Amino acid sequence: MSSELELLKQRITELEAENAELRKENTEIRDLRIKLLVSDAEIAELKHRNNEFLRANAEYNERRDAENAKLRAENVDFRDRLTKVEQNQTLQNALTANDNSFNNNSSNFASAPSANLVAEPTVTQHEKPSVDEEMDTSLPEEPIPEELTEVIISAVNMSVMDQCDQKSLEDKETVAFLDEEYKKRVSDEIRQRNREKKLRDLGLPGTSDIPSSESSTSSHPIPNNPVLSEQNA
Numbered sequence: 001m002s003s004e005l006e007l008l009k010q011r012i013t014e015l016e017a018e019n020a021e022l023r024k025e026n027t028e029i030r031d032l033r034i035k036l037l038v039s040d041a042e043i044a045e046l047k048h049r050n051n052e053f054l055r056a057n058a059e060y061n062e063r064r065d066a067e068n069a070k071l072r073a074e075n076v077d078f079r080d081r082l083t084k085v086e087q088n089q090t091l092q093n094a095l096t097a098n099d100n101s102f103n104n105n106s107s108n109f110a111s112a113p114s115a116n117l118v119a120e121p122t123v124t125q126h127e128k129p130s131v132d133e134e135m136d137t138s139l140p141e142e143p144i145p146e147e148l149t150e151v152i153i154s155a156v157n158m159s160v161m162d163q164c165d166q167k168s169l170e171d172k173e174t175v176a177f178l179d180e181e182y183k184k185r186v187s188d189e190i191r192q193r194n195r196e197k198k199l200r201d202l203g204l205p206g207t208s209d210i211p212s213s214e215s216s217t218s219s220h221p222i223p224n225n226p227v228l229s230e231q232n233a
Contacts, residue, residue, distance in 0.1 A: 099171065 103174075
């Protein structure tokens, strides 16, 4: 009987030890569960923060791409404007150089006719017809018809008008004045040569003193139209 009691006590002691062990394990499991819950919460928070970061990063990338596209477009626009400005500057410089050259030629031409046309020959009842030594005689001896004169003047006028289209209003007025003076001078010289030819053909007294066109061609060539000269240049 006593032996059975001892066995029961021993069994109870073993069970109590196992119970204490189980309680200890249960406590550890509960702590692990608490830690697991905390970890799950932290993981959820990290996932949420990660999603927010990805969304913000995507929005930033979109804004950056839009800004880059806008900057590229502005860069292209600035390049186009710069190219146009450079082209306009080059054209302006070329026009300025042409205008300066044209003004110089116009000034030279304006002073030349005034020196050559100062003394024109005059014929009166008391003196023989004479020819001004300064007059150009580079035209042929044969009389030039009035129709041919009109054709020459028309051709000169058309060429001058084409050149005037590219000039300013002030340049056009200058060109028109100079061209009018040139045409007037050419017309007067043509008439003078026709008159000399007729006088020589008629054998009028005093015409032997009139120099022939061939003898004076090399010394006094007919001046070129300054407008045509500048256009050829």
